Amino acid sequence: MQRSLLSLVGGMMSDPALIHKDPKDYWLSSRMAVVRPSPTAAVSDEARRLRADGRVIINLGEGELDFDTPSHVKDAGISAIQSGNTKYTAVAGTEAVKEAVARKFERENGITYGPDEIVVSAGAKQAIFNAFLATLDDGDEVIVPAPYWVSYPDMVALAGGTSIIANCGLETAFKLTPRALEAHITNRTKWVIINSPSNPTGALYSEDELAGLAAVLRRHPKAMVMSDDIYEQIVFDGMFATMASVAPDLKNRVLTVNGVSKCFSMTGWRVGYAGGPSWLISALTTLQSQSTSNASSISQEATVAALDGSLSFLNDWEDKLLARRNVVLKAIDETDGVLSADPPAAAFYVFASCAGAIGLITNDGDIIQNDLDMAAYLLKAAGVATIAGTAFGKSEYLRISYAVDDADLENACASIVAACKRLS
Ligand SMILES: Cc1ncc(COP(=O)(O)O)c(C=O)c1O
Structure with missing residues (x-):
């Protein structure tokens, strides 16, 4: 016979060893101690x-x-609902959305990703989190340039890794320099995060600055690059550049993360995507298959309209x-x-x-x-x-x-x- 939760709590509280314990201290995992609310x-x-x-x-x-959200994108979402595209899709995204993502990477960034090198997730956040979960073991290090997006250190900690904070000051416009990268990189470094344009500073790495970081990375073949490009389209001064196109020789250890939240004002649609080596994309897809499955089918159709449509x-x-x-x-x-x-x-x-x-x-x-x-x-x-x-x-x-x-x-x-x- 099943016992009710209440009788379980009651039983637990009559256990003398637990009498002064808050139930949450008993039931919550130790993992929860390393994560803070945003x-x-x-x-x-x-x-x-x-x-x-x-x-x-x-x-x-x-x-x-x-x-x-632009009206042609909203219309695509409505049409997806009306034509019944409201069911599970392939975990990593429909062929249509993956092709639209591949076209976007090719057209706007000059990077070629095949269908097995792209995953579509419920927001860029999920792709980043899954990448850490799929790759970090205890003691593995992630270089997080500070100021950083609030979620990186908590995601790294949840995945069992250690954030190595690289403090970047006003004198470098809050950007990681080759010298600072060299000072923080070790043979335990699994990832270096580059978020350009940056949240919170709005800093933008130039092609030359990325090339400088690439030169250091070439000397450290075990470090991968998490290129978080989510603010790509909102640039006032300078030109956007991304690591996999600046240093094509490093492409097989770069995860290029992007999404529609910021540049199409689609935060609530929950679609992000990542391009990277097929072994990594396959791991991200496996994690997604056992957690959230595909991103919303409706949002995927809207994303095709967003990525293929005019950016005027x-x-x-x-x-x-x-x-x-x-x-x-x-x-x-x-x-x-x-x-x-x-x-x-x-x-x-x-x-x-x-x-x-x-x-x-x-x-x-x-x-x-x-x-x-x-x-x-x-x-x-x-x-x-x-x-x-x-x-x-x-x-x-x-x-x-x-x-x-x-x-x-x-x-x-x-x-x-x-x-x-x-x-x-
Ligand atoms: C730097 C950065 N990366 C990723 C994300 C996550 O975006 P998404 O809404 O696609 O999960 C955000 C959202 O605030 C962000 O600021």
Whole structure:
């Protein structure tokens, strides 16, 4: 006979050895101790909570464009539903979507991937996570240039690996240099992460900069490259480049990850994809087959329309984003050094130093001691949510996302400037 969960908890709690134990400490795996909830999601939750209390909060903490998914892409999704394409597909994606991904890689990046070298996942996040899970053993190292996207270290830890944080400063525009790579690489290095354009800094690696890193990688044949290209299309200054095309000789140890979340404003459709050597793609597909199976069949059809369709809508998006980037930079300038930032080359974030705020005192008499205090102060005093740089492995910075509508951004920036000026 099956026992109910309640009687199990009851039985457990009458066990003297467990009497003072929280049930979750007994049932949750030790794996859960190495993973933290996403700090960016935590800020959004806090903003929602304050709004529910009647506060006006503008959230500049989200990594999601406010633009609508282009209409031809939405139509393709609707047509997929109406024509009954609502069933399981092949785990790694339909032939149609894999062919569209292959065409995209060939056309836009000059990289040739065959059908067994492409996997389509539920977001780029799943492809990255599966790649770590498929390759990392205890003690294996992953070089994570900081500032980093918040999920990399937790994914590496969950997969049993060790993140080796390579601190990249303002002097290199927050980018990993060949010298820093050489200083961190060992014979335990399984992956080097290159995220360009970068979340959180908006930094963009040039072809030459990638070539410099490739030269170091050639001397370390055991290290693979995770090229996270998810912000590829949102570039203002300079040209996008990616490792597998800059260094074709390294292609068999590069995983090129991309997706439709950012550049097509399709975060909720959950489609990402990766191109890489067939042995690795096959492992990612096996993991996916035993966990989530295929990405949504409907979203896959919409992705074909996105990847094969015209990108002309991006001109308008880029104009709008560039204007917004300038609104943020102008506001930062008006804070008289409390905040400071160089113009980011790409993506939709400004990574602003708040070193000028450290030691200043708020109207309530509190001292701003670090970036977490500053983010909390802006939330309270300006009603604006930003993310403290500490979440990205770089203290004394704030990530300000300008993926929100123009009026909200103008208001948020004016409130930030006013709140900064009230510090003494
Ligand atoms: C750098 C980076 N990589 C990957 C992802 C994941 O994107 P997706 O929505 O495709 O899972 C994000 C999302 O915020 C990101 O910022």
